[in-house]
Amino acid sequence: MRRLPKRRAVPRTAVRRPLTALAAGYLVLLALGAVLAPVLTPYDPAATDLDAVLSGPTAAHPLGTDGLGRDVAARLLYGGRISLADAAVAVLTVLVAGAGTGVAAGFLGGLPDRVFTWVTDVMLAIPVLVTLLVVLAVVGDHRIAVMVALGILMSPGLARVVRGAALTVRNEPYIAAARVSGLPDRHILVRHVLPRVAGPLIVQISLLSGGALLIDAGLGYLGFGARPPAPAWGSMIAEASAVIGRQPWLLVPPGTVLALAILAFGVLGDTVRDAAAAPAERVPSPPRRRHRTPAAAASAPDAPSTALLSLRDVSVGLPAGRGTTTVVEDLTLHVDRGETVGLVGESGCGKSVTARAVLGLVPAGGRITSGTVRFDGLDLTALDPAALRALRGRRIAMISQDPLAGLDPLWTAGDQVGELVRRHHGGTRAAVRGRALDLLRTAGLPEPERAAARYPHELSGGTAQRVGIAMALAGEPDLLIADEPTTALDVTVQAAILGLLRRLQAERGMAILLISHDWDVVAAMCRRAYVMYAGQAVETGPLPDLLERPRHPYTAGLLGAMPRRARRGEHLAAIPGAVPDPAHRPPGCRFAPRCRLATAGCREAPIPVVEAAPGHHTRCVHHESA
Numbered sequence: 001m002r003r004l005p006k007r008r009a010v011p012r013t014a015v016r017r018p019l020t021a022l023a024a025g026y027l028v029l030l031a032l033g034a035v036l037a038p039v040l041t042p043y044d045p046a047a048t049d050l051d052a053v054l055s056g057p058t059a060a061h062p063l064g065t066d067g068l069g070r071d072v073a074a075r076l077l078y079g080g081r082i083s084l085a086d087a088a089v090a091v092l093t094v095l096v097a098g099a100g101t102g103v104a105a106g107f108l109g110g111l112p113d114r115v116f117t118w119v120t121d122v123m124l125a126i127p128v129l130v131t132l133l134v135v136l137a138v139v140g141d142h143r144i145a146v147m148v149a150l151g152i153l154m155s156p157g158l159a160r161v162v163r164g165a166a167l168t169v170r171n172e173p174y175i176a177a178a179r180v181s182g183l184p185d186r187h188i189l190v191r192h193v194l195p196r197v198a199g200p201l202i203v204q205i206s207l208l209s210g211g212a213l214l215i216d217a218g219l220g221y222l223g224f225g226a227r228p229p230a231p232a233w234g235s236m237i238a239e240a241s242a243v244i245g246r247q248p249w250l251l252v253p254p255g256t257v258l259a260l261a262i263l264a265f266g267v268l269g270d271t272v273r274d275a276a277a278a279p280a281e282r283v284p285s286p287p288r289r290r291h292r293t294p295a296a297a298a299s300a301p302d303a304p305s306t307a308l309l310s311l312r313d314v315s316v317g318l319p320a321g322r323g324t325t326t327v328v329e330d331l332t333l334h335v336d337r338g339e340t341v342g343l344v345g346e347s348g349c350g351k352s353v354t355a356r357a358v359l360g361l362v363p364a365g366g367r368i369t370s371g372t373v374r375f376d377g378l379d380l381t382a383l384d385p386a387a388l389r390a391l392r393g394r395r396i397a398m399i400s401q402d403p404l405a406g407l408d409p410l411w412t413a414g415d416q417v418g419e420l421v422r423r424h425h426g427g428t429r430a431a432v433r434g435r436a437l438d439l440l441r442t443a444g445l446p447e448p449e450r451a452a453a454r455y456p457h458e459l460s461g462g463t464a465q466r467v468g469i470a471m472a473l474a475g476e477p478d479l480l481i482a483d484e485p486t487t488a489l490d491v492t493v494q495a496a497i498l499g500l501l502r503r504l505q506a507e508r509g510m511a512i513l514l515i516s517h518d519w520d521v522v523a524a525m526c527r528r529a530y531v532m533y534a535g536q537a538v539e540t541g542p543l544p545d546l547l548e549r550p551r552h553p554y555t556a557g558l559l560g561a562m563p564r565r566a567r568r569g570e571h572l573a574a575i576p577g578a579v580p581d582p583a584h585r586p587p588g589c590r591f592a593p594r595c596r597l598a599t600a601g602c603r604e605a606p607i608p609v610v611e612a613a614p615g616h617h618t619r620c621v622h623h624e625s626a
C-alpha cells in the first residue's frame with residue numbers, strides 16, 4: 001500500500017533565494033559560534049592583557065583588543081551566548097503569551113475576544129523601554145525575569161496579528177465542515193487553525209527576534225546588560241563608544257555582528273511571508289454558492305415511532321437586530337431508516353437552518369426555541385454539547401453543495417479522510433491510511449492513491465465531492481444529510497454522484513435527507529419529499545404522486561418553473577414575487593401574496609395542515625384546485 005503523502009514543505013522556496021540562504025547561514029554561524037566558543041578561541045573573554053590595550057586587528061587578535069586588552073573575537077563569541085539566549089527567552093515568551101492568546105481569542109470570538117482586545121489595547125499603550133527600566137529597578141539584574149517582561153510587553157503586537165489570522169480562518173467553510181464532522185474545538189484549533197496562522201506567526205517571530213536583540217543590546221548599552229566582566233554585544237558597544245576617539249575600530253565588530261543579525265532576521269521573516277503567501281495564491285478561492293433557482297415544497301404529519309430522525313414542531317430563532325427572528329417554524333418531518341427523503345424549497349426557505357438544527361449547529365446566536373429533534377430514540381435538543389458532537393460525523397454526517405470549500409487547503413485529500421478515520425475509529429497509522437484509501441475507493445475513485453495525494457485546489461468538483469463523501473462515510477453514519485450535493489457539478493458528474501449515493505445507501509442501509517431545489521434529483525432519489533416555504537413545511541407526500549398531483553400552489557408553481565417542463569415558444573412559468581423576509585411574513589398563509597388561488601380567508605389566519613390524500617399532506621385550503 002502506498003503511504004499517504006506528507007504535507008508539502010513550504011520553505012523550499014526560501015532556501016532557493018541566495019539572500020535567504022545567506023541570512024539563515026549567518027544566523028546558524030552565530031549560534032554555532034556561541035555554542036562552540038571554547039573550541040573556536042583560545043582566549044578567555046574576561047582575561048585582560050594590559051600590554052595589548054586597544055590594539056586593533058593583529059595576527060594574535062584578529063579583531064583586536066578592548067580597553068582592558070581583552071580579545072574582541074572571544075568576547076563576541078561568548079557574548080553571543082548571552083545576547084542570543086536573552087533574545088530567545090523574550091521571543092519564547094512572546095510566542096506563549098502572544099500566539100496562545102491571539103489564536104484563542106480569534107477562534108473563540110465573543111467575550112474572550114472582547115477581553116483580549118481591551119487588554120491588548122491597554123498593553124500597546126505601555127512604553128516598552130521605560131517599563132523595562134522599572135522592571136530592572138524591581139528585579140535587579142535577574143536577566144531571565146527582564147527578558148520575560150520584555151516578551152510580555154512585545155506580545156500584544158504578535159497577538160493581534162495572530163488573532164486576525166485566526167478570525168479569518170474561523171469563518172472558513174472547512175472549519176464549519178470540521179465541526180459538522182464532529183471534531184472537537186481543540187483538535188480543530190491545532191490541526192486546522194494553527195497551520196493557517198503559522199505563516200504570519202513565523203514572520204512576526206523573525207521580526208521580533210531582531211527587535212528583542214536590539215532592545216537587549218540597548219539595555220546593555222545603558223549599563224543594564226550582563227554583569228561585568230561577562231561579555232554581551234550591547235555592553236561591548238557601550239565599551240567601544242567610551243573609547244571611540246582612541247580606537248574607532250572597536251565599535252565595528254559588535255556593531256556589524258548585531259546589525260547583520262537584525263537584518264538576517266528581517267530577511268528570513270520576509271521570505272517566510274512570501275513562501276506562506278505562495279500556496280494561497282495558487283489555491284483558487286472556493287467557488288461562491290450559486291444562486292439557486294426556485295425549487296420545491298413540505299408538510300407535517302406525525303412521525304412513526306420507528307423513524308430514525310424526527311422533528312416535531314421545531315422552531316429555530318436567529319438573532320436579528322436587537323431581537324430574534326423565527327426562521328423555521330413548527331416544522332415536523334421524519335426520515336425512516338434506509339429512506340431517502342427530499343427537502344425542497346426556494347433559497348431562504350429554511351432548509352439549511354433545518355439541517356444545521358439537526359446537527360446541533362444552529363448559526364451563532366440562534367437556538368431551537370421550541371419542539372424536539374429525536375434521532376434513533378435520543379432527544380437531541382436535550383443532549384449536552386459533547387454528546388451531540390460525538391454523534392456528528394459518526395452517526396449523522398453531512399455533505400455540502402460546495403465540497404471544495406469544506407476541505408482545508410493545507411492538507412491533502414488523503415490526510416483529511418485519514419483525520420476522520422483516526423477520529424472515529426483510531427488505529428495505527430498504517431490502518432488509518434489503508435481505511436482512508438478504501439473509503440476513497442468506495443466513494444468511486446478507482447485510483448485512491450492519486451486522489452489521496454492531491455491538495456483541494458488540484459481536485460475537480462466531482463472528485464472533491466467524492467472526497468467529501470469518503471469523509472462523510474468515515475464514521476459509518478446512519479443518516480447522511482446531503483445539502484444540494486450536486487448543484488455545483490455538471491450534468492454527467494451529477495448523475496455519477498447520485499448513482500454513487502444510491503449505491504451507498506442500498507449497500508449500507510443509510511438514510512439520506514436530501515436538500516435540493518432540483519425536482520429531477522428528488523424524483524430520482526427520494527421516496528418522499530417535504531416542500532418548505534418561508535420556514536414552514538407546506539406540503540409532503542410520496543413520489544411520484546407529489547410531482548404528478550401537487551396539492552399546494554407553491555409546489556405546483558415550482559414544478560411549473562422547471563425548464564424541462566417548458567414548451568418551445570412559451571414563456572417559462574415563474575412564481576411572481578419572492579420569499580418573504582422572516583421578519584415580515586404575512587399573518588395568514590405565507591404564500592398568499594404570490595398565490596393565484598388566494599382568497600380573503602387565506603390572508604386572515606395561519607392555515608392548518610390537512611391530509612389531502614393518503615400520506616399526502618398540505619397546508620392549503622384550495623388543495624383540490626392546486
Ligand SMILES: Nc1ncnc2c1ncn2[C@@H]1O[C@H](COP(=O)(O)OP(=O)(O)OP(=O)(O)O)[C@@H](O)[C@H]1O
Pocket residue numbers: 292318319327345346347348349350351352353354363364581582
Ligand atoms: N447565520 C445566519 N444569520 C442570520 N440569518 C440567517 C443565517 N443563516 C440563515 N439565515 C436566514 O434564515 C433563513 C433561512 O435560511 P436558509 O439558509 O436555511 O435557507 P435555505 O432554504 O437553505 O436557502 P439556501 O438554499 O439559499 O441556503 C433566511 O431568511 C436566511 O436569511
